[in-house]
Amino acid sequence: xxxxxxxxxxxxxxxxxxxxxxxxxxxxxxxxxxxxxxxxxxxxxxxxxxxxxxxxxxxxxxxxxxxxxxxxxxxxxxxxxxxxxxxxxxxxxxxxxxxxxxxxxxxxxxxxx
Amino acid sequence: xxxxxxxxxxxxxxxxxxxxxxxxxxxxxxxxxxxxxxxxxxxxxxxxxxxxxxxxxxxxxxxxxxxxxxxxxxxxxxxxxxxxxxxxxxxxxxxxxxxxxxxxxxxxxxxxxxx
Numbered sequence: 001x002x003x004x005x006x007x008x009x010x011x012x013x014x015x016x017x018x019x020x021x022x023x024x025x026x027x028x029x030x031x032x033x034x035x036x037x038x039x040x041x042x043x044x045x046x047x048x049x050x051x052x053x054x055x056x057x058x059x060x061x062x063x064x065x066x067x068x069x070x071x072x073x074x075x076x077x078x079x080x081x082x083x084x085x086x087x088x089x090x091x092x093x094x095x096x097x098x099x100x101x102x103x104x105x106x107x108x109x110x111x112x113x
Numbered sequence: 114x115x116x117x118x119x120x121x122x123x124x125x126x127x128x129x130x131x132x133x134x135x136x137x138x139x140x141x142x143x144x145x146x147x148x149x150x151x152x153x154x155x156x157x158x159x160x161x162x163x164x165x166x167x168x169x170x171x172x173x174x175x176x177x178x179x180x181x182x183x184x185x186x187x188x189x190x191x192x193x194x195x196x197x198x199x200x201x202x203x204x205x206x207x208x209x210x211x212x213x214x215x216x217x218x219x220x221x222x223x224x225x226x227x228x
Binding site: 033035040041043044045048058090092097099102103105109 | 117146148150155156157158159160163165204206210212214215216217218219220221
């Protein structure tokens, strides 16, 4: 049973560029959440997608946007990259109506230079 | 807004000994869940243990157990018989009740396990 898959694993971008990160949820899960984890910090919630709609959003600017596809996979897009966007981006999947925990991927390490 | 505080940036324990990681949280909600996640160098967050706020009994998973003090808003993790593979970052996390709520994490505790 495949867990959460994220791609790419590492990425280097230049300030001002745009980036797209991808996530395939665990088989059977219908909800995808994205988190940003700066070095030495705990993950911060960016947003969550269910039924191809953004259901919740954390305190992140509009430069951060996302999408969920009919097969439940998801993309995180960041425009106009800033040096401060350098972080580990984690995807977590779950069942919308389940009170259980989340299954996380191994993340994408984004470096903005 | 809910907050989660981990006041121990680093902890060290000898192999086979017991260590306790601390976590406090702040909330006005009555329906919520608490978690401990482990993050090894592989970066993947791995669920260690989960506690439902409505349950008075402390959760236990093999060598891992929690001390859940609801009135004090405290949720500590005890690791017994520590193993080298337990070395990692440990994050305490809070989640509101209701469908698919977000996780709010603490800043983490780095656990070192020595021989």
